[in-house]
Amino acid sequence: MSRAFVKEGDGSLDPLPDLPLSPYPNHVTPTGLAALQARLRDRQADLAALRARSDRLDKLPEAAAERDIRYLEARLRTAILIDPATLPLTEVAFGLIVTVADATGAEHRFQITGEDEADATRGRITPQSPLARALMGAVPGDLVQWRKPTGVEALEILQIDHP
Incomplete structure (x- = not known):
């Protein structure tokens, strides 16, 4: 067999390709x-x-x-x-916890967090998510429209808290 196309090396590996970085802040x-x-x-x-x-x-x-x-x-x-403890509780913002009620009256809590700490099963969502975009800037009493693949869901902002 010809060895013309076999790469001889020193036993080391080339670096693995870098993991993709988010384009968002x-x-x-x-x-x-x-x-x-x-x-x-x-x-x-x-x-x-x-x-x-x-x-x-x-x-x-x-x-x-x-x-x-x-x-x-x-x-x-x-x-x-961004330290949410320094933010006022007047409107939904990054790091704060928001309690919402859906159309059935069921309450849900979400915290808008960084991408690396987001975990939907724990109610931690990224600022780029459709839900976070719907919630950002809302105040208690507001009704926001969350655009989901299955349709639009209305959520009422009940409360905003520090973590």
Whole structure:
């Protein structure tokens, strides 16, 4: 077999492609910033442990850790800290918790958070989500229209709180 098309190397891997960064401003709450910092420390510790292995034949885990570290460092460099504790409770804004009632009267609570801390199952939504866009700027008593794939749902703003 011809070896003309076989890449000879030194055993190292090329860096993995970077994880995509969001085109939106990287707003974070203090909790989100702390979580990003903790994730970075954890991945740095993971990388140190991987590099300390006696058997380092599989370098893919190291490359993945390096890629994750680059991503987390970029997110931290671009972080725009917004402390919701300093915001007035007059209208729905980033970081605040809003309680709404749907058409059936069921109450739901949402917090508009940074992309890295968003978790829909815990009521944490990104500012770019259709729900957050409908809620932002609303005041208690307002009726907002949430445009969903299944149609438009009306939500009444009941209360705004600090986390």
